[in-house]
Amino acid sequence: MASLPTSIPRFLLPRGYLLLRPQTRQLLQLQFPLTAIRHASSRPKTLSEQFQKRAPPVIPQPDKYRPPSHGKRTSRSETSMKSYGPKLTAAQKEEMRTKKYPNMMSPEGTFTHWFFNNKVIHLWITMGILVTLAIAAWYMDFMSKTIYSxxxxxxxxxxxxxxxxxxxxxxxxxxxxxxxxxxxxxxxxxxxxxxxxxxxxxxxxxxxxxxxxxxxxxxxxxxxxxxxxxxxxxxxxxxxxx
Incomplete structure (x- = not known):
């Protein structure tokens, strides 16, 4: 029977794996099989990529350190309850709509509100001022040039x-x-x-x-x-x- 070829110690082998002869390379593949083969198209999963895929941990905030601006309850401005107390009646809403508050625009239904929000009046005033200025300029030019002043x-x-x-x-x-x-x-x-x-x-x-x-x-x-x-x-x- 033919005896199996004896293995060569590794310290006697050269460093370059590809520099060996084909027969020796086959023997090494049989003795030391490659368990993981990475192709050129595949990318190894690094530790940073694994951390990126993980969801960030959510640490519950204790109520002891909660600031007043971020209360635990939903703010009233984001809910249907805009005011405290019971719901307002129709008479109260009408009174609030027509009430005159200090340092604010006049409410609807008043003469001041109609005057400030009427476009026709503003157009009339603007055109009147422009026509008056034009007539005044023409009159001053006429008085400065005429000899029959x-x-x-x-x-x-x-x-x-x-x-x-x-x-x-x-x-x-x-x-x-x-x-x-x-x-x-x-x-x-x-x-x-x-x-x-x-x-x-x-x-x-x-x-x-x-x-x-x-x-x-x-x-x-x-x-x-x-x-x-x-x-x-x-x-x-x-x-x-x-």
């Missing part, structure tokens, strides 16, 4: 004779508008006359240059517009007009 009736005249004073004020305002229109027309005519004069002056200089046989050279600082008027060129530096 002496013809405007005084406040006493408005109080004593409101209809006549209003008619007189309208007439003065029409006179002011006519005067403003006339001034605007005069300024427009003056600009047109200045434009015609500059145009004629330029044409005269061109004729004089032609009579002398010289060439009329335009100044590069100026240009001639479509209306035949010479104007200065405007340069723009960093968004600022010169």
């Amino acid at each position: 002496e013809l405007i009736p005084t406040r006493k005249d408005f109080y004593m004779h409101p209809i006549q004073s209003t008619g007189r004020f309208i007439e003065v305002y029409k006179m002011h508008i006519a005067h403003t229109t006339a001034e605007a027309q005069d300024r427009r005519l003056k600009k047109m006359e200045d434009t015609e004069k500059r145009k004629e002056y330029r044409l005269q200089r061109i004729r004089e240059a032609e009579e002398k046989g010289e060439e009329y050279v335009e100044d590069p600082r100026y240009y001639v517009g479509e209306d035949g008027v010479r104007r200065r060129r405007v340069k723009r530096w960093f968004g600022i007009w010169e």
